[in-house]
Amino acid sequence: MSATCLLNNTPDADIVAEFEPRIIGFLCNWCSYAGADKAGSSQTPYPPNVSIIKVMCTGRIDPQFVMKAFNEGADGVIVLACHPGDCHYKEGNLRAAQRHAMLIRVLEQMGIEGKRCRFDYVSAGEGEKYVQVITEMVATVKQLGKLSLID
Amino acid sequence: MKIGVYFCNCGTNIADRIDGGKVREYLEPSGRMSYFKTCPFLCSEDGKVFLEQDLKDEKPDRIVIAACSPREHEATFMRVMGQAGMNPYLMQMVNIREQIAWVTEDPEKAVKKTSVAINAALKRVELHEMLEKQELEVSPAVLVIGAGPAGLKAALTLAEAGRRVTLVEKSPVIGGLPVLFEELFPNMECGPCMLEPVMAEILHGEHAENIELLTMAELTEVAGYFGNFEVKIRQRPRYVDIHQCIGCGECFEPCPVSGTNPFNNDMDEKKAIGFTFMGALPNAPYLDPTLCTRFTEGSDCSACSAACPMGEGVIVFDDQEQIIERQVGSIILATGSTLYDCSRFDNLGYGRLPDVKTALEFERILASNGPTAGEVVTSTGEQPGSVAFIHCVGSLDDDHKPYCSGICCQYAFKYNHLLESKLTDTKILHLYKEIVSPGKEEYALHRAARDNHNATFIRYDRISDLAVTGENDGQKIRLPDGNSINADMVVLCPAVVPTADTEKLGAMLDVSLDRFGFFEELHGRMDSARSKIRGVYLSGACQAPADIQKATSQGMAASGFILSELVEGRKIELDPLFASVYPEKCAGCKVCMRVCPYRAIHFDEENSVSVVNGVLCHGCGTCVAACPMGAIKANHFTNEMILAEIEGALK
Numbered sequence: 001m002s003a004t005c006l007l008n009n010t011p012d013a014d015i016v017a018e019f020e021p022r023i024i025g026f027l028c029n030w031c032s033y034a035g036a037d038k039a040g041s042s043q044t045p046y047p048p049n050v051s052i053i054k055v056m057c058t059g060r061i062d063p064q065f066v067m068k069a070f071n072e073g074a075d076g077v078i079v080l081a082c083h084p085g086d087c088h089y090k091e092g093n094l095r096a097a098q099r100h101a102m103l104i105r106v107l108e109q110m111g112i113e114g115k116r117c118r119f120d121y122v123s124a125g126e127g128e129k130y131v132q133v134i135t136e137m138v139a140t141v142k143q144l145g146k147l148s149l150i151d
Numbered sequence: 152m153k154i155g156v157y158f159c160n161c162g163t164n165i166a167d168r169i170d171g172g173k174v175r176e177y178l179e180p181s182g183r184m185s186y187f188k189t190c191p192f193l194c195s196e197d198g199k200v201f202l203e204q205d206l207k208d209e210k211p212d213r214i215v216i217a218a219c220s221p222r223e224h225e226a227t228f229m230r231v232m233g234q235a236g237m238n239p240y241l242m243q244m245v246n247i248r249e250q251i252a253w254v255t256e257d258p259e260k261a262v263k264k265t266s267v268a269i270n271a272a273l274k275r276v277e278l279h280e281m282l283e284k285q286e287l288e289v290s291p292a293v294l295v296i297g298a299g300p301a302g303l304k305a306a307l308t309l310a311e312a313g314r315r316v317t318l319v320e321k322s323p324v325i326g327g328l329p330v331l332f333e334e335l336f337p338n339m340e341c342g343p344c345m346l347e348p349v350m351a352e353i354l355h356g357e358h359a360e361n362i363e364l365l366t367m368a369e370l371t372e373v374a375g376y377f378g379n380f381e382v383k384i385r386q387r388p389r390y391v392d393i394h395q396c397i398g399c400g401e402c403f404e405p406c407p408v409s410g411t412n413p414f415n416n417d418m419d420e421k422k423a424i425g426f427t428f429m430g431a432l433p434n435a436p437y438l439d440p441t442l443c444t445r446f447t448e449g450s451d452c453s454a455c456s457a458a459c460p461m462g463e464g465v466i467v468f469d470d471q472e473q474i475i476e477r478q479v480g481s482i483i484l485a486t487g488s489t490l491y492d493c494s495r496f497d498n499l500g501y502g503r504l505p506d507v508k509t510a511l512e513f514e515r516i517l518a519s520n521g522p523t524a525g526e527v528v529t530s531t532g533e534q535p536g537s538v539a540f541i542h543c544v545g546s547l548d549d550d551h552k553p554y555c556s557g558i559c560c561q562y563a564f565k566y567n568h569l570l571e572s573k574l575t576d577t578k579i580l581h582l583y584k585e586i587v588s589p590g591k592e593e594y595a596l597h598r599a600a601r602d603n604h605n606a607t608f609i610r611y612d613r614i615s616d617l618a619v620t621g622e623n624d625g626q627k628i629r630l631p632d633g634n635s636i637n638a639d640m641v642v643l644c645p646a647v648v649p650t651a652d653t654e655k656l657g658a659m660l661d662v663s664l665d666r667f668g669f670f671e672e673l674h675g676r677m678d679s680a681r682s683k684i685r686g687v688y689l690s691g692a693c694q695a696p697a698d699i700q701k702a703t704s705q706g707m708a709a710s711g712f713i714l715s716e717l718v719e720g721r722k723i724e725l726d727p728l729f730a731s732v733y734p735e736k737c738a739g740c741k742v743c744m745r746v747c748p749y750r751a752i753h754f755d756e757e758n759s760v761s762v763v764n765g766v767l768c769h770g771c772g773t774c775v776a777a778c779p780m781g782a783i784k785a786n787h788f789t790n791e792m793i794l795a796e797i798e799g800a801l802k
Binding site: 091 | 220221222246248249250251253254255256257260261263264267268271663683728746748749769770771772773775776777785788790793794796797798800801802
């Protein structure tokens, strides 16, 4: 993927309606993954578009993982961390937030809308927030349409 | 490579929503999967027996288990793998219950999502490596810093279990703050009497030989990590041989110089050689070189030594500072708390008006071994006709300390009770923001204060609503409503804050501080006796304002952790999920050292490479993502594994 990538959206409303985006979700082992489990325990349905990749800490997320996801055909990426101050590893979530802020700028330079890469905080108890964040993310990416990267 | 997939139906939990047969059809064409087996309940006894036998029969190289959340049963299945002779890290679990079956309405979409997730796991697990738990020899000895109620109870608990304890106390006496208090809330027990049995056990009890008490000592250096700390302790000279001295006090009288006594908040004087207070333990005086003329003037005075009935050599004028090195497996911080500086409140007159006292000063005034021998008198030597207690000074205050200090109401009501019995006619005023007295015994003192017809309660909002000014015959306090009231004595109940050395100790041990400056616990509720640094434990008021009950409980809790985590003769197991540096790739930029939250990385100067200490590493992987050379590997979460998983989830 080079910096000259262009975006090829499909503006047709009918196609947009059928479009099921593929989203990669990076979740930390301690808070957000547990939050996703919590959402499961309450059995609230949410869109099935997010494939979860568990890491021990969001501080582990290398920007190349996000790039790889887009390169392999993901239409969106979501990173969910522990709330500030709650990180199991003290501050890995804040490192992730910093990296995300930089990454967004790089992505936009490459023609990938910043909204396709969302960063948020979900605690182990926030099952409802998890459902809300995932639902919003899927809606956002549906609206943005399929991401096509042209080399 | 032979990779088996085990699909758990979880009764109907999974099977009702996800058709295992369709998942199998979906996955088969990729050829990654060698076999696919379903089981009704993989975590049940039958399920585990099946899995173990099947692993023995099939002898797969890797397995994927699609079942509940790994938070539920990953450890269970890893144990079964171990029993079947398979390395437990050669498995990847896929959470198809919480994260798919229970949340996906459309069965077709559930099958697809499951297949994608298993496909990602298949790609990832191919790259899994055999990992082994490493074992490490450890020292069962413990360093306890601070000999207040928390440190004393911790040291004693550990010593009783046969552990070697080095108990380091900064001051010449043990017992912490409460040993200075005549009586204690909630039951008006005598402070020294309550602590003395514990202190006697520490000094002379059955297990005292396990405790090395170092008074006038401070931790100066720490190296190493959980299980193997190397510590250096600096002990200031006492100039008195604690083992020969019988504590008779004959040396005080002949001493020609005096100075203010810091243990009575400088409210009276003591000789250059003396006890901090009568009854102080260890039962030996100390010599203050800032007062003794041998040190201040270079004199050859030896009046104290000449008066010693035990002969020469008990007072050691050439006593030297010592650096004591010890090896310990764990460290308990029990450094206690102090009071917020009341001179920050100009409107309260503290430091300017002689009869505005802090709670600590008032405790000493009440104490029979204090500066007034327990008589409550003002600076002019008269009994006060009125005493005002200002609660919440600096507490519940966003400009100072936003928290409730928790203990002040209790001791203020204790003062109320003591004043009532000592000076029956004295008027008492309580100025407060909030009153808290929860607990099965704590309300009694509060109610007694409320029932005292000499006591008045007035609530205020902000400390700036009050103003204490000096009058000819005492103090005048301006109240929030604009009226004024006279008080012969004003006692401030300040916020409880960490001691001055908390920050320095925190930096030395890399133990983080919370936003109030207290040592930060691993978890505020579930793990409040542990710091975030493995092997460093927290007890008492160094972690949050605490009363004696909480302090001693935490001291014992920390001891409990140590007794279960570091068992004599048992090696500690290291979780293999730590990071390691490929030295040939490391450029020596040290970025990893800056991002590591645990100081687990040091720099090998000789080879100019970073080295991760597997004991200290918690396996978060922050350094791995930060390394610009890709020179750090996170076990079980390598770049290759995660990239393969991403690929598998998208292709």
